[in-house]
Amino acid sequence: MSDYDVIVIGAGATGENVADRAVQGGLRAVIVEAELVGGECSYWACMPSKALLRSTRAIRAAQAVDGARQAVTGEVDVAAALRRRDRITHDWSDESQVDWLRGAGIDLVRGHATLTGARRVRVTRADGTAADLEARRAVVVATGSAALLPDIPGLAGIRPWTSRDATSAHAAPTSLAILGGGVVAAEMATAYAGFGTTVTMIVRSRLLGTMEPFAADLVTEALSDGGVDIRTGVEVVRAERVEGQDAVLHLSDGSRIAAAEVLVATGRTPRTGDLGVDAVGLTPGEWLDVDDTMLVRGTDWLYAVGDVNGRALLTHQGKYQARAAGDVIAARAAGQDVKDRPWGAHVATADHAAVPQVTFTDPEIASVGLTARAAERAGLRVRVLDYDLAAVAGASVHADEYRGQARAVVDEDRRVLVGATFAGPDVAELLHAATVAVVGEVPLHRLWHAVPAYPTLSEVWLRWLEGAGRATA
Structure with a gap:
């Protein structure tokens, strides 16, 4: 021994x-x-999934800026994007x-x-x-x-994808049905729709339901605009596949969905x-x-x-x-x-109240701490500060017709930030400042002295403070 x-x-x-x-x-x-x-992150989760998302997002970012969009003359090269994913995973070595x-x-x-x-x-x-x-x-x-495989009659027999299969696939299927409405489901819907796959999402309740509703709404709208068929309020009651043919999912509303592949993203x-x-x-x-x-x-x-x-x-x-x-x-x-x-x-x-997370959809969602609803459930006297990111000067420089939203959740009794959510292109890099403010319990009157550079998206911090009222200490 x-x-x-x-x-x-x-x-x-x-x-x-x-x-x-x-x-x-x-x-x-x-x-x-x-x-x-x-482990999982290096080969089947964080790294390959973000690699799959990046190529399409880079093209869309260029298309959002006049002068750059004219140089974009084609669509994403799926094979090249998959090869890049393979390099990032070191070919699973x-x-x-x-x-x-x-x-x-x-x-x-x-x-x-x-x-x-x-x-x-x-x-x-x-x-x-x-x-x-x-x-x-x-x-x-x-x-x-x-990945958690729900107990649905016939589901195991159709050999569904889990997140591992979705991030390690060597080709994009012609069609993909996704069970679930969480982060994995939303990210993989974004990635494969960008590859030209016909994507259908079956969401039992609400897409990204644990996040601030405005952020989930922006992602839902973007996915729909990108051709994703989002079925909410329904669930799969039976699945079947005839050898060599598409899988068929029977839904609780009596409808059916056929897809070349089925991704189960209903939990862990x-x-x-x-x-x-x-x-x-x-x-x-x-x-x-x-x-x-x-x-x-x-x-x-x-x-x-x-x-x-x-x-x-x-x-x-x-x-x-x-x-x-x-x-x-x-x-x-x-x-x-x-x-x-x-x-x-x-x-x-x-882990209890200051967890940062980025959902790499298009647009991105970056959040830390409590949502407004969670803060109210925790018994806090809450003030919500909402601001249209498109109204920040840095947004007009970043992209033409920028669309985004930011929310700060303030504990009014302590006058500190307990949560923040950003939704919009490239908001992930705004997140760590919010994480520091939440974890450090930085009083709002001190944040007035953390001056955001101009013109950047970070100017939203100044707008939040203006919404919160004058510095008093």
Whole structure:
């Protein structure tokens, strides 16, 4: 049996980060990975999906500026866009990621990991042989999540795409039906419609329903203008496919949709089903409940970071959690009380009310913190500041006929920003300033002294402050 201070199960971005922080803290760490080092984000999620979106968005950005649009004489080259995606994913080779692990002083064991007891992990290799590992300090689960396949009669039999299939496809299908109305569904509808695919979305309630309604409305309108058929208020009740023909989806309103491919984007499920968590008193298939140090509740040695804990299913939040967990494990190994660290690096509190997210549709949606509705539900006395981004001087420079909207959500009792949402072309780069303001709880009267450069889209901050009233302190 090999022993380490820390065993990390899963070599995605979160697993890599927690192992790296533990090693930097003086501990010996090993990562166990059954697939590719680099994980979901590098090969099947963030990176390939944004690569698929970028080519079409670049063309549309040029077409929005007079003088540039005249130079755009063709449509997106789908084959070239897919080749670019392949370069970004390194053709699904993890050689460079393995080199990084080696350079960081992190050991790698390939195979499927299962917990066999407290601090013990068995790794079953591809050839069927097994190795047993034991952790002196901690085991960290960083196995992520998988696409959730709803229990719809016939759905499994039509061999639907999951997000992995959509981001790794080697050709654009002639037609695509998408089940779901969340971020993955909206982004893949944007990408494939841009490739010329006939796209139909089946949305049970509202597209991007957890976001500010104005942002969801802008994306809905843009998708519809781009030829996407959005069916809301309906769901699939049965699916079938005759070999060699399109899949047929029967909807709850009695209509039918035929498509060459069907993408299921209805949610995620934690990868804990075959992890052996029952050996340590946990339930397979459930999210791992953690505290703010990422310690699984009821244990003193098991940690869970990233999607698998269900807190915030975003790569950057997983990496944030991983840095916290790695520091915590190293601090506890050194006998330190993490509560004594006033600078708070050992707790992942931002997961609760300060999560930033960009939805890379066209237009983009960038948001952080609470929506107006969520803030009201939390019992805050809320003031909403809305501003038309097209009225900012920087918008007219950025693009002809710019369309966008921005909303700030203010806690009136504390006079601080608790949420912000931007919707429009290239608003992603506005987000971090809002994240700093929310996390730092910067009073509005101090934000008056953070002067936005002219002429940029960031001038919306000045307009928000004018809407909030004069500086009083």
